[in-house]
Every structure is written in C-alpha cells, then in structure tokens.
Amino acid sequence: MNSFDELCKKLTQDVANTIVLGRSWNKAEQFRFDYAVRHLLIGLWKKHHTHPDNHSSMQKNKNFYSALKQYRDPQLTYRMAIHAFDGLQKLDMIYVVQDGYYDRIKMEGSLTRYKATLRLAEMFEELEGHPAITLKPNIDIQTILLRHKVDGRRQIVPYEEDKDTEQWRINLRKINHCFSKHILDLEIKDTEVGELQERLLLDNDKQPIDLTHKVLVRIFTNNSFKEGGRFYRGWWQNVPKEYRQFITIDSKLVTEYDFSQMNPNMIYDRYNHELGSEDAYSRVAGPDHRDVVKEAFNAMFQATTPLDRKPDGIELDAIGISWKELKEEILKAHKPIKDLFFKGLGNKLQFEDSCIAESVMLQFANSDAPALPIHDSFVMHHGYGDKGGLEEAMRRAYFERFNSSLSEKRDLVEKVIHDKIRFDEDKKPINNDDGTIEVDDIINADSEFSQWRDRDRMWMSRND
Numbered sequence: 001m002n003s004f005d006e007l008c009k010k011l012t013q014d015v016a017n018t019i020v021l022g023r024s025w026n027k028a029e030q031f032r033f034d035y036a037v038r039h040l041l042i043g044l045w046k047k048h049h050t051h052p053d054n055h056s057s058m059q060k061n062k063n064f065y066s067a068l069k070q071y072r073d074p075q076l077t078y079r080m081a082i083h084a085f086d087g088l089q090k091l092d093m094i095y096v097v098q099d100g101y102y103d104r105i106k107m108e109g110s111l112t113r114y115k116a117t118l119r120l121a122e123m124f125e126e127l128e129g130h131p132a133i134t135l136k137p138n139i140d141i142q143t144i145l146l147r148h149k150v151d152g153r154r155q156i157v158p159y160e161e162d163k164d165t166e167q168w169r170i171n172l173r174k175i176n177h178c179f180s181k182h183i184l185d186l187e188i189k190d191t192e193v194g195e196l197q198e199r200l201l202l203d204n205d206k207q208p209i210d211l212t213h214k215v216l217v218r219i220f221t222n223n224s225f226k227e228g229g230r231f232y233r234g235w236w237q238n239v240p241k242e243y244r245q246f247i248t249i250d251s252k253l254v255t256e257y258d259f260s261q262m263n264p265n266m267i268y269d270r271y272n273h274e275l276g277s278e279d280a281y282s283r284v285a286g287p288d289h290r291d292v293v294k295e296a297f298n299a300m301f302q303a304t305t306p307l308d309r310k311p312d313g314i315e316l317d318a319i320g321i322s323w324k325e326l327k328e329e330i331l332k333a334h335k336p337i338k339d340l341f342f343k344g345l346g347n348k349l350q351f352e353d354s355c356i357a358e359s360v361m362l363q364f365a366n367s368d369a370p371a372l373p374i375h376d377s378f379v380m381h382h383g384y385g386d387k388g389g390l391e392e393a394m395r396r397a398y399f400e401r402f403n404s405s406l407s408e409k410r411d412l413v414e415k416v417i418h419d420k421i422r423f424d425e426d427k428k429p430i431n432n433d434d435g436t437i438e439v440d441d442i443i444n445a446d447s448e449f450s451q452w453r454d455r456d457r458m459w460m461s462r463n464d
Contacts (some may be wrong), residue, residue: 002128004045004135012037015087035075036084044094044116046131048124050208051197055097057111058085070158071142085114093120108153132211133183133458139176139215144169148223157223164225171362172218172231178365179214179234183459184372186211186239187248189448196243206238211455216373218354227347229354231361231373247379249370251456255382257390262376263298264334266352267345269402273336284333285326289319296326297334302346352401359397360390 047054065078088094102109148157197208213235221228264280281293299311310323331338364371372379384390
C-alpha cells in the first residue's frame with residue numbers, strides 16, 4: 001500500500017466492517033460515510049507531517065453540523081462523522097488525547113482532541129508523496145467570513161449574500177487557483193524543521209506550519225463588510241519574521257516587500273487632507289525612532305479611547321519620552337487629522353488596505369504569479385520588486401481605491417534575500433574570495449535540505 005488513496009480505501013472498508021448498519025446504507029449515505037473517513041484521515045496525515053504532538057480536533061456537538069450551513073461542508077454529516085471516528089478508534093488507528101466539553105455557565109469549552117496511534121503513524125510513513133503535493137487544495141470552500149462579538153466572544157456569523165460578497169469570492173477563487181498551481185515551500189535545513197515546528201506548537205498565537213494551507217479566506221469583523229477584510233490562513237503567514245526569507249515559490253528565492261506609510265496615506269486621502277513630503281513617522285521623533293512612532297500611530301487609530309496607558313509591545317526606553325508625551329507629539333505632527341485618532345477607525349483602515357491587497361494579488365494572479373500576503377506586505381519572487389512591477393501594481397490599486405495618486409515615491413522595503421550555500425550555521429560567509437563556491441558545500445547543502453528537495457522533486461514529477 002503506497003498511496004494515500006489506497007490507504008483511505010482500505011481503512012474505509014475496515015471501519016465499515018465495524019458497523020453492522022452500514023450494510024443497509026443507500027448510495028448517498030455510503031458516499032457521506034466514505035467522505036467522513038477520508039476527511040479524518042486527511043487531517044491526521046497533515047498533522048503527521050507537522051509535529052508529533054500536533055493533535056486533530058473533532059466536533060461532537062450534533063448542532064454544529066446543522067447550524068451556520070453557510071460555512072459548513074455539506075458532505076460532512078454528524079452521523080457519518082461519528083461512525084468514522086468511532087470506527088477508527090475501534091481499529092486502534094486513533095486515540096483521544098482530551099475529551100471535549102462545554103461549560104454552559106462560563107459559555108466556553110473545548111473540542112475532542114485526538115492523534116494517530118503508532119500503528120497509523122507507521123502506515124503514514126510508508127506512503128509515497130507528501131500532503132502538500134498529493135492533496136489538491138479545495139478552492140471551492142467558503143472563503144468570505146464575517147465575524148461579530150456574541151456574548152463577549154468573537155464568532156463567525158451568517159450574512160446575506162450581495163454583489164460585493166459574490167465578487168470578493170470570485171476574486172479570491174482566482175487568487176487561490178493561482179496559488180494552487182505553484183509549489184510554495186520553506187527551504188530550511190532538515191535539522192531546523194523540528195525546532196521551528198516545536199517553537200510554533202508552543203506559541204499560543206501560531207500553529208505549526210502545514211504546507212497544504214494554500215487557500216486564503218477573507219475575514220471581516222464587527223458584523224460589517226466595511227471593517228477588516230484581510231486575508232488569512234496561508235501557511236506562510238505563520239512563519240516567524242526571520243524565516244520569511246527562506247520561503248520559496250517554485251523553488252525560487254523570494255523577497256518580502258512592505259509598503260511605506262500605508263495608513264497615513266490612506267487616512268489623509270480618505271479625509272481630503274495633504275500628507276506632505278516628509279515621512280509621516282520620522283517627522284514625529286526623527287528617523288531613528290520611526291518604528292516606535294509607527295506602532296504608536298497605528299495603536300492610536302485602532303483605539304476607541306484616549307489610551308491613557310501605553311499599549312503592550314511599544315518600547316519607549318530608546319526614545320526617551322513618556323507615553324503621554326509621545327501621544328502629544330504624534331497629534332501635533334498630524335494636526336490635520338488629530339480629531340480622527342481614538343475613534344476606532346483601525347478596522348476601517350484594514351478594509352481599505354485589504355481592498356488594495358486584493359487588487360495587487362489579482363493583478364499578479366492574472367499573470368500566474370503568486371503574491372503571498374502577510375497583512376500589508378507581500379512575499380514574492382524578488383524580480384517583481386526589483387524591476388518595479390510590484391510598485392506599479394500597488395500604485396494602480398491605490399488609485400483605483402482612492403482616485404488619488406500617492407503623493408510621494410513609494411519605497412518598497414526589501415528584506416534580506418537568503419542563499420543557503422553562502423552561509424554556515426553561524427551565518428558567516430563560506431564563499432571563496434573570488435566568489436566561487438566549493439563543491440563540498442554544494443553537496444552538503446543538498447543533503448542538509450533533503451526534505452525540501454524531496455518535495456520539490458515530487459512536485460516536478462507530479463507536473464511532468
């Protein structure tokens with residue numbers, strides 16, 4: 001048994017043999033049962049390739065499968081999901097790590113958590129291929145999501161379809177289709193993979209990298225399609241900042257491009273003010289403290305109160321003034337828009353930059369070139385930034401949104417382009433003085449990056 005499909009077929013039959021009633025299912029019921037088993041096995045196979053301690057979750061609340069049908073997988077039903085889950089347990093393929101629960105008083109709970117047994121893990125090890133190569137991304141899932149706070153908790157809520165939601169879904173399907181045609185990977189040493197995944201597993205705000213997650217969704221907030229709207233769930237968005245330089249698209253190195261002064265430009269243009277030529281952040285406390293001012297500026301626009309206390313994450317030691325003083329300096333430097341701070345406009349700005357991001361991604365998708373979003377920056381092949389293609393797309397998208405040209409030259413902040421052969425473990429150059437590279441270095445690099453190279457060969461073989 002070498003393929004995932006063969007494993008699914010065998011285990012589906014084995015699970016069916018544990019269920020007496022299965023012999024009397026009609027064709028539709030049999031399809032949903034087969035689908036449920038495969039659905040669980042896909043999730044387990046993905047987790048197997050991320051981290052040994054990464055568990056899967058199972059929703060055992062019957063109401064879940066009938067509520068919010070707008071977001072649900074219509075092929076996955078409660079009855080068949082439970083049959084599949086119980087059958088895999090009986091076959092010693094999965095085991096429960098933690099039972100699910102729900103506290104009606106606190107209105108909180110947890111899903112049932114489970115993992116593959118050693119027996120199933122060994123079966124996964126014998127399979128040919130990799131989930132990111134073998135499994136085809138489902139670009140037909142619901143990709144337009146609306147959130148709202150219900151009883152103090154952020155939840156996905158239903159909404160009425162209109163021409164905007166329909167067009168956003170069409171656009172995102174085109175973008176996701178572009179992504180699905182390319183191999184998006186992370187070129188790091190085999191020894192680093194486990195360390196990075198362990199780090200992400202222990203981070204409450206992140207998840208271990210799952211290279212199958214190539215389909216973006218767009219999430220709006222505050223029960224409004226005019227707030228939020230940014231793009232999420234791409235695996236590259238989980239990659240720590242220092243590792244982004246190792247992302248590859250079709251085996252090629254990439255660069256991350258960030259857009260300077262995005263929020264100030266949008267605010268001034270939206271409310272018909274002139275930003276001027278001086279940098280929006282450097283004008284407050286000089287270029288050395290630009291990053292701190294930028295964080296404070298954005299926090300002040302996100303807030304709905306005057307922020308008497310300094311927000312977490314803003315370091316003032318180097319700047320040498322108090323939080324109160326910094327606020328006053330920002331308000332003074334941006335007098336034309338001072339009345340717009342502390343109005344909770346941050347999510348509205350996110351909607352504006354998400355529309356610009358959508359336009360940029362669409363422009364490149366039309367040329368079959370993935371532009372991977374990370375909030376208001378993009379990861380893509382360095383040639384598009386170096387030759388001005390990304391900046392041109394950005395200017396076009398901005399003009400479409402605001403009917404205004406950017407008031408000054410847009411600077412793209414180019415991150416470091418890595419070259420795995422040129423550096424040793426201490427990041428010291430190992431090139432010869434004449435710029436050549438030793439043959440041994442090339443051979444060692446091939447073995448040290450074997451997992452990445454194996455996936456690359458699988459992809460090339462699949463697409464031959």
